[in-house]
Amino acid sequence: MNTNKSLSDLASSNRQTPLNILDCTIRDGGLMNDSRFDDKVVRAIYDCCADSGINYMEIGFKNSKKLYSPDKYGAWRFCDESDILRIIGDSKREVKLAAMADTGKSDYKTDILPKDKSPIDLIRVACYSHQINDALDMVKDAKDKGYEVSLNLMAICALKESELSRDLEILSESDADIIYLMDSFGSLFCENVRYLMEKYRRSLSAAGKKIGFHAHNNLQLAFAKSIEAVECGVDFIDATMAGLGRGAGNCAMELMLGYVGRDVRPSLKCVQNHIEPMREKLGWGFANSYMITGFLNEHPRDAMAYQEAETQTDITEFFDNMLSKKAQ
Amino acid sequence: MNTNKSLSDLASSNRQTPLNILDCTIRDGGLMNDSRFDDKVVRAIYDCCADSGINYMEIGFKNSKKLYSPDKYGAWRFCDESDILRIIGDSKREVKLAAMADTGKSDYKTDILPKDKSPIDLIRVACYSHQINDALDMVKDAKDKGYEVSLNLMAICALKESELSRDLEILSESDADIIYLMDSFGSLFCENVRYLMEKYRRSLSAAGKKIGFHAHNNLQLAFAKSIEAVECGVDFIDATMAGLGRGAGNCAMELMLGYVGRDVRPSLKCVQNHIEPMREKLGWGFANSYMITGFLNEHPRDAMAYQEAETQTDITEFFDNMLSKKAQ
Numbered sequence: 180m181n182t183n184k185s186l187s188d189l190a191s192s193n194r195q196t197p198l199n200i201l202d203c204t205i206r207d208g209g210l211m212n213d214s215r216f217d218d219k220v221v222r223a224i225y226d227c228c229a230d231s232g233i234n235y236m237e238i239g240f241k242n243s244k245k246l247y248s249p250d251k252y253g254a255w256r257f258c259d260e261s262d263i264l265r266i267i268g269d270s271k272r273e274v275k276l277a278a279m280a281d282t283g284k285s286d287y288k289t290d291i292l293p294k295d296k297s298p299i300d301l302i303r304v305a306c307y308s309h310q311i312n313d314a315l316d317m318v319k320d321a322k323d324k325g326y327e328v329s330l331n332l333m334a335i336c337a338l339k340e341s342e343l344s345r346d347l348e349i350l351s352e353s354d355a356d357i358i359y360l361m362d363s364f365g366s367l368f369c370e371n372v373r374y375l376m377e378k379y380r381r382s383l384s385a386a387g388k389k390i391g392f393h394a395h396n397n398l399q400l401a402f403a404k405s406i407e408a409v410e411c412g413v414d415f416i417d418a419t420m421a422g423l424g425r426g427a428g429n430c431a432m433e434l435m436l437g438y439v440g441r442d443v444r445p446s447l448k449c450v451q452n453h454i455e456p457m458r459e460k461l462g463w464g465f466a467n468s469y470m471i472t473g474f475l476n477e478h479p480r481d482a483m484a485y486q487e488a489e490t491q492t493d494i495t496e497f498f499d500n501m502l503s504k505k506a507q
Numbered sequence: 508m509n510t511n512k513s514l515s516d517l518a519s520s521n522r523q524t525p526l527n528i529l530d531c532t533i534r535d536g537g538l539m540n541d542s543r544f545d546d547k548v549v550r551a552i553y554d555c556c557a558d559s560g561i562n563y564m565e566i567g568f569k570n571s572k573k574l575y576s577p578d579k580y581g582a583w584r585f586c587d588e589s590d591i592l593r594i595i596g597d598s599k600r601e602v603k604l605a606a607m608a609d610t611g612k613s614d615y616k617t618d619i620l621p622k623d624k625s626p627i628d629l630i631r632v633a634c635y636s637h638q639i640n641d642a643l644d645m646v647k648d649a650k651d652k653g654y655e656v657s658l659n660l661m662a663i664c665a666l667k668e669s670e671l672s673r674d675l676e677i678l679s680e681s682d683a684d685i686i687y688l689m690d691s692f693g694s695l696f697c698e699n700v701r702y703l704m705e706k707y708r709r710s711l712s713a714a715g716k717k718i719g720f721h722a723h724n725n726l727q728l729a730f731a732k733s734i735e736a737v738e739c740g741v742d743f744i745d746a747t748m749a750g751l752g753r754g755a756g757n758c759a760m761e762l763m764l765g766y767v768g769r770d771v772r773p774s775l776k777c778v779q780n781h782i783e784p785m786r787e788k789l790g791w792g793f794a795n796s797y798m799i800t801g802f803l804n805e806h807p808r809d810a811m812a813y814q815e816a817e818t819q820t821d822i823t824e825f826f827d828n829m830l831s832k833k834a835q
Contacts, residue, residue, distance in 0.1 A: 191696055368519055369697070369731060396727075399762060403697060403731030433795055434727060437802045444823055447795055451822045467761055467775055474765045494775045 192409055192439045199415045200441070201391070202228050202432060203237040204454070205255050206279050207417075207424035211461045214239055215253030221266050223453045224420060229272030230445035231436055235301060235415075237277040238263060243286045257290070260297050267298060275300040279331070280321075282306035282314045287321070294325030301327040304355070307334055308346055315353050322354040329357035329391060329415070335375070336366050336476050347382035357389040357415055362404060365397025365427055365469065366476040372404045376411035391415030394430050396422055397473025399465050401430040406438060420446060421454040423461070426479040426486075427469035462486060471498055475505050520737055520767045527743045528769070529719070530556050530760060531565040532782070533583050534607050535745075535752035539789045542567055543581030549594050551781045552748060557600035558773035559764055563629060563743075565605040566591060571614045585618070588625050595626060603628040607659070608649075610634035610642045615649070622653030629655040632683070635662055636674055643681050650682040657685035657719060657743070663703070664694050664804050675710035685717040685743055690732060693725025693755055693797065694804040700732045704739035719743030722758050724750055725801025727793050729758040734766060748774060749782040751789070754807040754814075755797035790814060799826055803833050 192198075204224055205216055221238065228236045239255030247256050254262040258278045276299045280287050283306075291302060302321040306314035314330060321328045330350055335343055350358050360372070360379050367375070372392070379390050392408035392415070394401040405416055418435040422428035433450060436443040458464075468482035481504075485497050520526075532552055533544055549566065556564045567583030575584050582590040586606045604627045608615050611634075619630060630649040634642035642658060649656045658678055663671055678686050688700070688707050695703070700720070707718050720736035720743070722729040733744055746763040750756035761778060764771040786792075796810035809832075813825050 369734070399724075399727060399730045399759065402727045406697070431727065433798060437798065443802075444826060447799075447822045447826055450795060467778060470761060470765065471775075474771075494779045495772055498772060498775055 192406075194409060194412060196412060196414075198409060198413070198439060199234040199391075200232075200432075200435060200439070201235040201237060201277065201415055201417050202233050202419060203277075203279075203393075203417050203429070204419040204423050204432070206237040206239050207419055207429055208461070208463070209239055209253070209255050210425040211423070211463050212457075213252045214256035216255055218266060220453045220457075221255070223449050225266060225272060225274065227420070227445045227449040228274040230442065231432075232441040233274060233432070233436075235275045235277045237279060237301075237303065238266070238299075239278055240285075241278045241280045241287065241290050241302070242284045243290070245286065246284050258299070260292060260299075263298050271298075277301035277303055279303040279305055280317060282310040282317060285317070287317050291321055291324060291326075299326065301329065303329045303331055303359070305331040305333055308332065308338055308342060311346060311349055315349070318353055318355045327357070328355050329359055330355040331359040331361055331391075331393065333361045333363045334478075335361060336364055343378070344382070347379065351383050351386040351388060355388065357391050358383050359391040359393055359415070360408070360413075362392070362394040362401075364476055364478060365395030365401070365473045367394075367400075367404060368398070369400065369403050369407045372407040373411060376408055376413065380412070389414035391417065393417040395424070395473075395479075396427040396429060396465055397469040397479065399470075401428070402434045402438075405430040405435060409439065421450045421458075423454055423457070423463050426463065426483050427465050427473070428463045467494055468497055471501050475501055477501065477505065520734075522737060522740060524740055524742075526737060526741070526767060527562040527719075528560075528760075528763060528767070529563040529565060529605065529743055529745050530561050530747060531605075531607075531721075531745050531757070532747040532751050532760070534565040534567050534605075535747055535757055536789070536791070537567060537581070537583050538753040539751070539791050540785075541580045542584035544583055546594060548781045548785075549583070551777050553594060553600060553602065555748070555773045555777040556602040558770065559760075560769040561602060561760070561764075563603045563605045565607060565629075565631065566594070566627075567606055568613075569606045569608045569615065569618050569630070570612045571618070573614065574612050586627070588620060588627075591626050599626075605629035605631055607631040607633055608645060610638040610645060613645070615645050619649055619652060619654075627654065629657065631657045631659055631687075633659040633661055636660065636666055636670060639674060639677055643677070646681055646683045655685070656683050657687055658683040659687040659689055659719075659721065661689045661691045662806070663689060664692055671706070672710070675707065679711050679714040679716060683716065685719050686711050687719040687721055687743070688736070688741075690720070690722040690729075692804055692806060693723030693729070693801045695722075695728075695732060696726070697728065697731050697735045700735040701739060704736055704741065708740070717742035719745065721745040723752070723801075723807075724755040724757060724793055725797040725807065727798075729756070730762045730766075733758040733763060737767065749778045749786075751782055751785070751791050754791065754811050755793050755801070756791045795822055796825055799829050803829055805829065805833065
């Protein structure tokens with residue numbers, strides 16, 4: 180039976196086309212600690228990416244210092260080139276770098292430098308549906324500056340089918356190289372991912388766009404959904420070390436590496452030495468509060484507040500509150 | 508889009524035929540604490556099962572006191588009728604009871620009473636392939652005594668296809684009412700479950716056998732795999748409160764209840780008040796050591812030993828050892 184594989188020829192994945200694995204531990208994980216990571220952790224992830232055959236490392240956000248005070252937020256909310264270069268130092272490795280710019284939260288015109296002045300390879304522009312036009316400006320700006328560019332349309336689960344179709348048409352005509360299918364609330368099921376991958380492909384492939392997928396683990400389905408996307412031929416797949424990311428977290432990199440048959444060993448070491456030690460303080464990962472917002476297809480913010488509260492109220496009180504909110 | 512559901516009409520499941528949900532928290536969870544649970548925890552799960560519309564509660568093992576000393580093991584390794592009746596008391600609820608007898612470890616002839624002398628409804632006989640003949644004797648014995656009976660064939664992932672086919676033919680001719688598809692090592696992927704559900708159905712349905720599914724969470728796929736089984740028309744699905752079970756644990760009951768549209772609220776309370784408080788001591792749930800044995804399609808015992816060790820060695824040392832073991 181095809182489950183009997185040694186880890187070296189583990190690839191349970193059947194796909195043939197190249198897959199770009201993108202690590203976004205520091206970027207997504209930064210939502211749990213105001214993007215404050217020790218240099219040694221950032222460097223450890225960088226080295227792990229290179230050692231494991233991960234294609235991209237998203238090192239943080241290119242967001243505005245006017246909105247996010249550098250007194251409160253760490254370097255990886257801004258990704259100044261000087262900080263990135265300090266991490267890379269004299270030992271540049273074979274892994275591309277990415278940074279995410281949130282529409283409406285980034286001084287992109289000034290803060291995103293021409294590509295030849297930056298070690299960043301890929302700019303990922305994140306937006307909600309109502310921000311699409313501004314996002315397109317940011318995409319064009321980054322493309323003109325020489326970057327690979329993705330557009331990550333968030334919270335599609337909150338759109339009507341017709342709205343999503345309309346947005347995908349706009350995106351197919353954009354300058355973006357890659358369009359991401361975003362499971363922003365962790366609320367998608369595997370069958371939804373199959374359906375949406377097909378929809379994205381129909382809308383975008385003819386225009387030469389690559390497709391990416393980013394899952395959250397609110398329903399303990401992040402890995403399962405990521406497998407679906409990979410088997411549907413996705414071009415870019417996001418994962419994070421130990422699933423460290425906002426709230427319930429992401430698809431764990433260790434699982435994805437094992438699944439596609441890349442080198443899982445460096446990720447085991449990285450997680451043990453640098454990520455697990457942060458678990459108690461950062462507190463990411465599946466919890467029933469995240470399950471509730473996932474099932475209800477709601478932003479996880481209320482669950483994050485619940486998890487972070489000094490004194491937690493009864494979970495059924497949280498549940499009832501979320502149900503009432505949904506019913507309004 | 509079909510993800511936009513309120514929790515009250517949450518059922519993301521599309522199936523039409525009746526589904527029996529079986530809670531095996533005390534039985535599978537008992538592998539993490541020598542089956543020692545306070546009465547109030549056992550009763551709380553019993554009440555939760557009744558309140559949430561769970562069909563069966565597997566209250567423990569019917570295993571031998573000669574093999575398992577009652578000094579070391581709790582009541583739920585033996586499920587004496589007096590202990591069960593103490594839990595039920597005068598307030599019997601509408602939930603059937605089950606107990607598991609391990610082939611070769613149960614004094615079933617004496618310890619499994621005639622049905623009319625026991626509150627147990629369902630006897631689950633667990634066996635490995637090489638034990639099938641003895642298991643069939645146990646199945647017949649339980650059936651003759653008046654019980655519903657399942658046969659849970661473990662570790663099928665270690666069998667050749669032809670061996671599995673042979674075993675399924677034997678099982679189709681057995682006295683068992685239900686045959687379980689067992690993801691014993693947590694090593695199956697969703698596509699394997701789809702394939703095996705079809706295989707089990709082809710071999711067993713004509714003989715009138717019902718099919719059950721029991722997943723482990725070594726690859727963070729327990730819920731995803733359980734969804735697959737449910738959508739493939741499985742008759743019985745196992746889950747546990749907060750996924751409490753051996754090693755990486757099981758499909759979480761809260762997730763399954765939400766998915767099929769039953770009442771998740773009682774399970775939230777049960778988990779908060781009775782299960783989560785045990786987490787630090789019992790230490791079940793996903794960890795990279797379980798992922799390694801899952802990927803390698805090996806019994807999780809080495810990972811359990813690794814997790815329980817007072818001083819943990821480096822995870823890469825564990826990984827290398829497991830790889831060498833596999834290569835032998």
